[in-house]
Amino acid sequence: MKIGELAKRSGLSAYTIRYYERIGLLPYADRDQSSQRDYDASILIWIEFLGRLRTIGMPIRDMLRYAALRERGVGTEMERREILEQHRDRVRIHAAELQACLLVLDTKIAGYAGQEQRMKDYDTPPPERRGKPVGTRSARTRGH
Amino acid sequence: MKIGELAKRSGLSAYTIRYYERIGLLPYADRDQSSQRDYDASILIWIEFLGRLRTIGMPIRDMLRYAALRERGVGTEMERREILEQHRDRVRIHAAELQACLLVLDTKIAGYAGQEQRMKDYDTPPPERRGKPVGTRSARTRGH
DNA sequence: ATACGAATTAGAGCGCACTCTAAGTCAAGG
DNA sequence: CCTTGACTTAGAGTGCGCTCTAATTCGTAT
Structure with missing residues (x-):
């Protein structure tokens, strides 16, 4: 081919x-x-x-580590598994954050839907609107 | 502040x-x-x-559209809602793909775990190993 | 007075993951 | 023979989302 x-x-x-x-x-x-x-x-x-x-968003540098181990073949299974497990765990955490955000988003969308024509300048409709510890991004995403 | x-x-x-x-x-x-x-x-x-x-991975260009509508204020609710809904739907699809991949990954990890010391050069342990229509990335990720 | 820390600006630089260009080689079909 | 189209290489360019530098200006503490 x-x-x-x-x-x-x-x-x-x-x-x-x-x-x-x-x-x-x-x-x-x-x-x-x-x-x-x-x-x-x-x-x-x-x-x-x-x-x-x-x-699942694995960075190429990690795929490279995996690929290198795969090339080396037998005897590298543990390390390969670790790479996979570590990333899987990161993804699970991220997926949970995602779900949480989707939930909030759905509420907001429902807010817009329930307003149709009216609504003032509120950007954050009825529910939610306390807000103190702000910030949603995960540790691996943040660069500082 | x-x-x-x-x-x-x-x-x-x-x-x-x-x-x-x-x-x-x-x-x-x-x-x-x-x-x-x-x-x-x-x-x-x-x-x-x-x-x-x-x-939830919204590109900045979409956030900008939303931000511009928000600045314009009243009368832009429908468009804002659409932006949110569209992205939410994309995310839902992506989340489903993610789950599917995680499932396969778990199987692979379990494979490595069940091998411990042995295993030949198999990179794809016991389960799975047909393979014909390859390719997992979502439409929005692919660039061509 | 002066040194410090925190702010300002314009603009350069970075890491990632591709994506494409330019110039050239090669095999098959008309 | 010659064009066509798929391939080759090295290396440049792109889009994204920041992140940082350099030079400068402030307000405050010693």
Whole structure:
């Protein structure tokens, strides 16, 4: 399979595939006689897995650590598991924050819906409106 | 309240507060005689709300649309609600994808856990290992 | 008086994850 | 033969959301 075909099948662009190879997320691909990459379908499983890591927001630097361990193969299972577990736990926390925010948002939307035509300059309708310890972002998101 | 105090209370850095004002996310703040920003505590409610939008991953350009409508005040409720609803729906979809990925990840982690010392070069342990339509990222994430 | 800390501005820089350009090679079809 | 289109490389550019620098001005404490 050449890169165009892999791009179609994986959903990544050819640019991204080359980029991933460059940085080490994808293993260096064999080239044919005219130095074009020739892929085995098995790479799709790895790309699919990477896609999942991306969906859950794992930074590329962590995927790289994982990819490096995977290349080393046997004996690296524990470390790989740890990477996965750590990120999973971060995601669970983030997902909970997300749900909390969605809940508040729904209340606000309901507020707007219940107002239809009227409403003054209130930006925060009926419910909620104490407010003291402000701030919602998670530790890993904040940079300082 | 000066910017340092607001920074502490809001969790944003002073840099970020100035940046938000610059781009229009925060209203232009009154300055005192020595042109230092002087904030009213009420701004915290707005910042808290922005924090929530950020937590749910709303891009700044959408927050800006919302902020502009809010500045215009009365008569913009419907549009504001639409912005919120649209993003909420996107987030719900993303959250579902997240859950699906977490599930698969948990299976994989369990696989590693159940292997402890052994395991060959399998990167994808016991369960799963068909694989055909690859690709997990959501429409808004993909750029092509 | 002066030193300190906290603020101001314009604008540069950063980290991330791509995304694209330019210039060139190559195989297959008309 | 020659065009077409898919590929190759190195490296530049993009969009996002901050984050920081430099130079300067204040108000306050010693």
